[in-house]
Amino acid sequence: MDRVEKLSSLPSLSQNFQKLSTAAEEPPPAYFVKGGSVGPVESFPIAQIPIVDLSLLPSVFSTCSGKEQEDELEKLKSAFSEWGCFQVIGHGIPTLLLEKVRQIAKEFFALPVEEKQKYARDPADLQGYGSDPILSQEQVLDWSKRLFLNLLPLDSRKLELWPVTPEEFREVLDVYFTEVKSVIHLLQKAMARSLDLDENCFSKKYGDQAIMAARFNHYPPCSRPDLVLGAKAHSDGSGITVLLQDEELEGLQVLKEDQWFRVPMVLGAFVVNVGDQMQIMSNGIFKSPLHRVTANAQHGRISVAVFYLPDTEIDIEPDEGLISEERPQIYRKLKNYAAINFECFQSGKIALDTVKL
Numbered sequence: 476m477d478r479v480e481k482l483s484s485l486p487s488l489s490q491n492f493q494k495l496s497t498a499a500e501e502p503p504p505a506y507f508v509k510g511g512s513v514g515p516v517e518s519f520p521i522a523q524i525p526i527v528d529l530s531l532l533p534s535v536f537s538t539c540s541g542k543e544q545e546d547e548l549e550k551l552k553s554a555f556s557e558w559g560c561f562q563v564i565g566h567g568i569p570t571l572l573l574e575k576v577r578q579i580a581k582e583f584f585a586l587p588v589e590e591k592q593k594y595a596r597d598p599a600d601l602q603g604y605g606s607d608p609i610l611s612q613e614q615v616l617d618w619s620k621r622l623f624l625n626l627l628p629l630d631s632r633k634l635e636l637w638p639v640t641p642e643e644f645r646e647v648l649d650v651y652f653t654e655v656k657s658v659i660h661l662l663q664k665a666m667a668r669s670l671d672l673d674e675n676c677f678s679k680k681y682g683d684q685a686i687m688a689a690r691f692n693h694y695p696p697c698s699r700p701d702l703v704l705g706a707k708a709h710s711d712g713s714g715i716t717v718l719l720q721d722e723e724l725e726g727l728q729v730l731k732e733d734q735w736f737r738v739p740m741v742l743g744a745f746v747v748n749v750g751d752q753m754q755i756m757s758n759g760i761f762k763s764p765l766h767r768v769t770a771n772a773q774h775g776r777i778s779v780a781v782f783y784l785p786d787t788e789i790d791i792e793p794d795e796g797l798i799s800e801e802r803p804q805i806y807r808k809l810k811n812y813a814a815i816n817f818e819c820f821q822s823g824k825i826a827l828d829t830v831k832l
């Protein structure tokens with residue numbers, strides 16, 4: 476029996492978890508977005524983000540015709556260079572496992588506060604349960620709670636912060652992350668091939684100690700969704716992000732040409748985002764998109780983001796196959812982008828701009 480099958484034989488998680496959508500709370504001014512209203516959610520157009528079928532990409536099923544593979548690779552490339560994201564289907568991760576991941580997230584966030592506080596984030600650390608780290612006095616706060624856990628390298632895990640309630644939490648997360656890692660490896664190959672590079676060129680750049688982390692996000696209902704954001708506009712400092720959206724409530728928005736678009740929910744799909752480090756390695760061809768999450772007056776929302784990042788000790792730089800006279804090198808060689816990102820956030824700078832040549 477493989478690990479996913481084994482999970483399906485676990486006792487079903489309790490269905491009657493506390494409703495996450497309790498009474499909407501009134502936000503204090505520290506949460507108000509600068510510059511006035513967010514605007515009614517319905518006023519934002521729906522993003523026509525491509526849906527990429529991973530099972531049609533090369534090296535997944537060799538039965539697909541060359542033409543189908545080429546078309547799917549072209550879709551991936553244009554999605555990553557125009558939107559910076561796409562929805563991926565045909566990834567092979569069983570729906571049952573996705574349901575379990577959403578369910579452990581909901582059950583954890585529905586626990587009494589005292590219970591969740593057992594996993595509280597140390598103010599000096601990223602891992603654990605809590606609000607977004609406050610890094611500057613002017614920072615507008617996000618209307619959310621998070622549980623952030625390192626997954627890889629194994630010795631970076633703080634297992635004492637991995638919930639023991641719900642009982643299945645650890646096992647589900649372990650099985651899920653292994654599956655997502657395989658999807659990421661396939662995506663990296665496809666990304667390289669879409670740029671006519673050797674298919675292993677991106678995976679090699681992540682090094683032997685590539686970093687993987689999960690962020691469980693909970694956005695409680697908020698009485699003033701016109702004034703606050705569940706997550707303020709940001710790009711991911713990762714290499715690549717695989718996001719499992721809520722299946723009942725939309726909320727993610729992505730910026731394209733100065734316009735915010737709503738990212739629709741697609742059954743069984745992940746949203747895959749280019750992170751800043753992939754923008755660097757692709758010499759700016761792939762775009763790390765600005766995205767944000769809106770709040771909702773009636774309902775809570777959850778999402779689970781898995782971030783994949785290069786080893787902090789390894790140099791990253793644009794691939795030389797993507798540098799030419801027409802497209803000179805845009806970014807310098809650097810290491811530990813996460814640290815650069817952190818410092819920039821504190822001083823109000825955009826990290827990607829500071830690493831331009």
Ligand SMILES: O=C(O)CCC(=O)C(=O)O
Binds near residue numbers: 692726
């Ligand atoms: O909740 C979402 O849909 C997006 C979350 C996100 O952008 C993140 O965790 O970085």
Ligand SMILES: [Fe+2]
Binds near residue numbers: 710766
């Ligand atoms: Fe994000």
